[in-house]
Amino acid sequence: MTARDPQRVTRLLEGLAAGERGAISEALNLVDDRRSEEREAALRLLDGLAQRAGSGASPHVHHRVGITGAPGAGKSSLLNALVENLHSEAAGIGIIAVDPSSQRSGGALLGDRMRLSGGARESGVFLRSMAARDRLGGLADATHASATVLSSVFHWVFIETVGVGQSECEVADLVDTLVFVAQPGAGDTLQFMKAGILELPDIFVVNKSDTGPVAERTRGELRSTLGLTGPGDGENWQAPVLLASAQDRHGIGDLIERIAAHRDHGLAGGQLAERRARGQVAFAIESLARRYGDFGLARLGGAQAIARRLEAPREGSIFGAVLEIGQQIEAEIRGA
């Protein structure tokens, strides 16, 4: 397919630069294609996007935000409210909804609601659902690649995932800001303490505040539990615990302000750049491991050695580095 259409990557890069919806869809399909013959084209496309971003006025022009939380906590509803609120900014919004299963499709629900809210298609909101069930924990490469495509077009990129512990760890470094949506009275705090990942979210929001005092109580619990992990100072971001109601559109403006404040904090202190670099390495290792297996990685000294190499300063994008390392692994295998 690639051989028959050598101009495909160039055409997609042009289409994305023009913000064409057809090009966005096709690019997302390409970077999510698991067939090996499409892999090189996907990496070349991503490399082209990264180079273009690097040559722009600001390398940090977009903002990737993860929305996580238990099933039914109201992630899609809150996202819908955020999108309505951000609409007026006209900066463009891309959304990746990682569906936990085919039965409960938050992404489809969100899509339906956006159609209901009207005008979303024309006004620069783009939604893509990804099935999580056949990913076997491998969120990093598909999410990073899709987010790279969307953030080449849109200022805001939201990624909705169902949080059950492991997925927060996976997604935390793939986004600039991680928002955890808690259910009133659902024992989220306890679950979090057990999983030992309370420190991952940058912002907590107890949704469904319209249901009464139990939301306020959950907020208090979360706050005191977070207090145990030590107070923030000028350098460390102290995760706020907010109250909101997606249903009543309460607390949405405050949530947006905190999300923006977290990005500004990370930009000023350098944490944002560090985090993006970690996310890139996670992407690269997962992508190489999926293609070549542990056996292939061992040819270049194993995953840790490759990660160290990727952490070192490099010319060019992470996608170019993945292509190059892949070629080296292939050469080693051929030579063996």
Ligand SMILES: Nc1nc2c(ncn2[C@@H]2O[C@H](COP(=O)(O)OP(=O)(O)OP(=O)(O)O)[C@@H](O)[C@H]2O)c(=O)[nH]1
């Ligand atoms: N009372 C109340 N109900 C809400 C609120 N936000 C969401 N809900 C309801 O909670 C249910 C789940 O909402 P979703 O937005 O689909 O939740 P989700 O976290 O995206 O769910 P999954 O994607 O399936 O994990 C729906 O019935 C919503 O109508 C809120 O602020 N108040």
Ligand SMILES: [Mg+2]
């Ligand atoms: Mg949902």
